[in-house]
Amino acid sequence: MVKTSPLAAFAWRALITLLYIFLLAPIIIVFVVSFDTRKYLAFPPESWSFGSYIAVLQNEAFISAFWRSLGLGTIVGIGAVAIGTLLSMALTRHKFRGEGAVNFLVIAPFIVPNIVLAVGLVLVLAAFKLLDSYIGIVIAHLGVTIPYTVRTVTMSLMSVDRRVEEAALVHGASPLQVFWRVTLPLIRPGIIAGGVIAFLISFDETTISLFIVSVKTSTLPTEIYRYLEYSTDPQIAALSVVLILISVAVVVVVEKLIGLRKAV
Amino acid sequence: MTAVEKKTSRTLLLVLLLPGLLALGISFVAPMLWLLRASFSTSALGGGDGWTLDKYSEILTDPFYWRVAGNTLNYGVTVAIFAVILSYPIALFLARSTSKYRGILTALAIAPLLTSSVVRTYGWMVILGDRGVINSTLQWLTLTDAPLRLSNNQLGATIAMIEILMPYAILAMLSGFGRLNSQLEEAATMLGANRFKVFTRIILPLSLPGVITAALLVFVLAISGFITPRLMGGGRVFVLGTEVFQEATVTLNWPLAAALAVMLLVLFSSVIVVYRRALRALEA
Numbered sequence: 001m002v003k004t005s006p007l008a009a010f011a012w013r014a015l016i017t018l019l020y021i022f023l024l025a026p027i028i029i030v031f032v033v034s035f036d037t038r039k040y041l042a043f044p045p046e047s048w049s050f051g052s053y054i055a056v057l058q059n060e061a062f063i064s065a066f067w068r069s070l071g072l073g074t075i076v077g078i079g080a081v082a083i084g085t086l087l088s089m090a091l092t093r094h095k096f097r098g099e100g101a102v103n104f105l106v107i108a109p110f111i112v113p114n115i116v117l118a119v120g121l122v123l124v125l126a127a128f129k130l131l132d133s134y135i136g137i138v139i140a141h142l143g144v145t146i147p148y149t150v151r152t153v154t155m156s157l158m159s160v161d162r163r164v165e166e167a168a169l170v171h172g173a174s175p176l177q178v179f180w181r182v183t184l185p186l187i188r189p190g191i192i193a194g195g196v197i198a199f200l201i202s203f204d205e206t207t208i209s210l211f212i213v214s215v216k217t218s219t220l221p222t223e224i225y226r227y228l229e230y231s232t233d234p235q236i237a238a239l240s241v242v243l244i245l246i247s248v249a250v251v252v253v254v255e256k257l258i259g260l261r262k263a264v
Numbered sequence: 265m266t267a268v269e270k271k272t273s274r275t276l277l278l279v280l281l282l283p284g285l286l287a288l289g290i291s292f293v294a295p296m297l298w299l300l301r302a303s304f305s306t307s308a309l310g311g312g313d314g315w316t317l318d319k320y321s322e323i324l325t326d327p328f329y330w331r332v333a334g335n336t337l338n339y340g341v342t343v344a345i346f347a348v349i350l351s352y353p354i355a356l357f358l359a360r361s362t363s364k365y366r367g368i369l370t371a372l373a374i375a376p377l378l379t380s381s382v383v384r385t386y387g388w389m390v391i392l393g394d395r396g397v398i399n400s401t402l403q404w405l406t407l408t409d410a411p412l413r414l415s416n417n418q419l420g421a422t423i424a425m426i427e428i429l430m431p432y433a434i435l436a437m438l439s440g441f442g443r444l445n446s447q448l449e450e451a452a453t454m455l456g457a458n459r460f461k462v463f464t465r466i467i468l469p470l471s472l473p474g475v476i477t478a479a480l481l482v483f484v485l486a487i488s489g490f491i492t493p494r495l496m497g498g499g500r501v502f503v504l505g506t507e508v509f510q511e512a513t514v515t516l517n518w519p520l521a522a523a524l525a526v527m528l529l530v531l532f533s534s535v536i537v538v539y540r541r542a543l544r545a546l547e548a
Contacts, residue, residue, distance in 0.1 A: 008459070012353075012357075015353055016354060016357050019353055019354050020354070020369075020373070022350065022427060023354070023373065023376065023427060023430055023431070024372065024375075024376070025387065025391060025427070026376075026383075026384040026386070026387020026388050026390075026391065026424075027375075027376060027379060027383075027384065027387060029387050029390050029391055029397060030383065030384075030386060030387045030390065033390050044397075044400065079287075082283075083284045083287050084284070086279070086280045086283055086284060087280065087281065087284035089280050090280035090281050090284075094276075094277060094280070096277055096281075102281065102284075102285070105288055105292075105293070106284075106288070111536075112292075112296065112529065113484065113485075113488030113529070114488070115488050115489075115490060115505050115509070115525065115528070116299070116488070116508075116525045116526075116528055116529050117292065117295055117296070118512070119295075119299055119508060119512050119518075119521050119522055119525040120294075120295025120296050120297075120298055120299035120522075120525075121295045122512055122513075122518065122521075123295065123298040123299060123302050123518060123522070124290070124294050124295045124298050126518075127298075139287075140291060142287050142288075142291050143287070143288060143295075144291075146284065146287060146288060150284075175276060204380045206380060206381070206382055207490070207491065210509070210513070211509070211512055211513060221380055221382055224380075224382050224383070225382050225491065225495070228382065228385075228386055228389075228495055229494075229495070232386070232389050232390075232393070236386050237386070240379075240380075240383040240386060240387075243379070243380065243383060244378070244379050244383070247378040247379065248375075248378060251378065
């Protein structure tokens with residue numbers, strides 16, 4: 001190692017600590033403010049309570065938006081991973097004309113900014129009277145999540161030993177049997193990871209949702225955004241803490257179950 | 265080549281490809297084509313048979329949109345520069361760390377990505393607001409009489425966006441820092457280079473591709489954002505993102521929103537082209 005003076009080492013550590021504080025400041029502050037009892041935004045809290053958490057639980061707009069987001073996220077997660085798995089199978093296991101075009105199509109949504117796609121989605125969904133509808137949100141979220149599921153499942157598929165599949169074929173299994181009994185169990189971590197990522201993206205998605213959603217089908221992120229435009233009281237902090245804990249819980253559970261790091 | 269490929273039949277391929285092509289067709293290809301069409305549309309809702317360049321000429325002749333475009337570039341560049349400067353030490357630290365806490369520290373650095381940007385923007389409202397963390401502390405220390413204007417303006421929107429995009433910068437740098445090599449640094453030290461020389465001659469050049477990728481990523485995310493500029497800007501920050509949102513959901517001038525979105529996409533693509541040239545020049 002390069003020799004370092006104690007002072008320089010201390011300065012370097014102090015710098016890193018400060019940068020970490022800056023990076024984590026909003027999350028820490030949201031956590032602190034969520035226990036404030038006052039109805040308006042101020043710092044530091046004068047007294048501490050779970051009042052904001054109770055207020056969130058009694059806020060029907062938030063609760064119903066939460067269930068809508070959960071339902072939509074689940075549908076999008078399952079749909080995106082099912083469609084993504086089929087696409088990955090085609091792209092990794094078969095050769096066909098137009099393969100390059102399909103390959104481009106599954107990465108193109110990564111390149112286009114969400115806000116640009118959002119305007120296009122407004123136009124298409126409006127033409128089919130699907131603005132502010134559940135089908136509209138699912139369609140919109142599928143477009144931004146399928147590229148992720150294709151990527152995670154493709155990585156799993158590429159790590160599968162092809163000779164296992166060939167052995168099953170040679171011994172008389174049909175392609176469907178091979179997929180169901182051999183390939184699918186082997187790529188299960190990738191499929192679960194893809195589904196979880198798609199769920200989290202849909203659950204958190206705000207940009208596109210704000211364009212295509214109004215009151216009837218408002219999701220939790222759009223409900224929070226609308227609330228913040230008029231008020232900044234600690235209720236939002238309490239709700240934010242709950243959301244952070246949910247995201248962390250999902251990731252930890254999946255990590256424990258299958259090892260997300262291996263799959264992504 | 266293999267048994268699997270020989271058995272590929274047209275129906276099997278159709279079953280594998282059709283759902284995906286259909287889903288991406290409706291949710292991505294169709295919206296992009298309609299967006300382009302609507303930006304040339306004569307009717308207010310973006311349909312119609314006529315083609316016109318009206319919206320583009322409206323944008324290009326209105327000084328307001330020139331200011332918005334200039335401000336968007338300014339915003340993207342400022343956020344990118346500061347996000348990269350603030351993320352670089354963290355990424356360097358994580359890339360070189362041999363600590364047993366390295367995993368946890370890496371997770372902490374990118375954990376904010378799990379938190380919605382709306383939530384983190386709210387955190388910055390609490391920190392930078394008139395009665396927020398910074399202003400209450402300054403007043404408590406009796407350093408200021410009136411609150412500093414840190415939110416509801418471009419400054420607040422910039423600070424929040426820098427922090428929100430830092431995890432992306434850190435991730436991009438970490439994956440680009442693979443070429444950093446402690447043996448090279450040791451060799452240089454043994455040959456008499458001081459720490460400053462080791463940094464400028466070895467660490468910096470080797471980490472530059474990662475830095476450029478991070479800067480690009482932050483820039484493109486910053487110029488296409490609208491949630492943070494709107495919430496932190498208090499209606500006083502005008503960037504392309506906020507204007508697209510305004511026209512598409514408030515004013516309901518869809519052809520204008522479409523034209524602005526197309527211009528954003530053009531800006532976006534030209535930056536990526538420049539980036540690829542720069543990276544190739546750097547590697548040559």
